[in-house]
Amino acid sequence: MAYQNSPTIVSETPGTKHYCTCGESANKPYCDGSHSRLNTGKSPKMYEVTDSRRVAICDCGHTGKSPFCDGTHSTL
Template identity: 55%
Template sequence: MAEPKHGTKPIVIEETVGKKAYCQCGLSAKLPYCDGAHSRENTQCKPIVVEVEAAGTKAICQCHQSGNLPWCDGTHSRLPQA
């Protein structure tokens, strides 16, 4: 299986309103969005699909430890450094 491309810090974007699928396997070429890589690479991951109701700056969690997935809640800053 390919190595995940994401790190352990959030990806901060200017998000638009609408249905979004955020990558959880880390293999997407379109991070933070899903591009179907989880299926192509036979991972057990699935994207988190949410309806974004308000446009604006969003921090998408990449460490997978947030208590408010898919959004970053700052947990990454308290994780041990690799």
């Protein structure tokens, strides 16, 4: 899998988002359907963004508060 050891920082706008949890998307932090094509057994995390703000999306796959980074990557 293509997980990274740091979050992806994005400036979000309101709307429904589908964040990659498999690590294989070419459009991180968003799902691009790779989880299905590669049979990862994972599925995207749907999240409703209600206001524009910068967020850190987990890309190590170990966060305890998906889809957001909780710092776990720094302990791995």
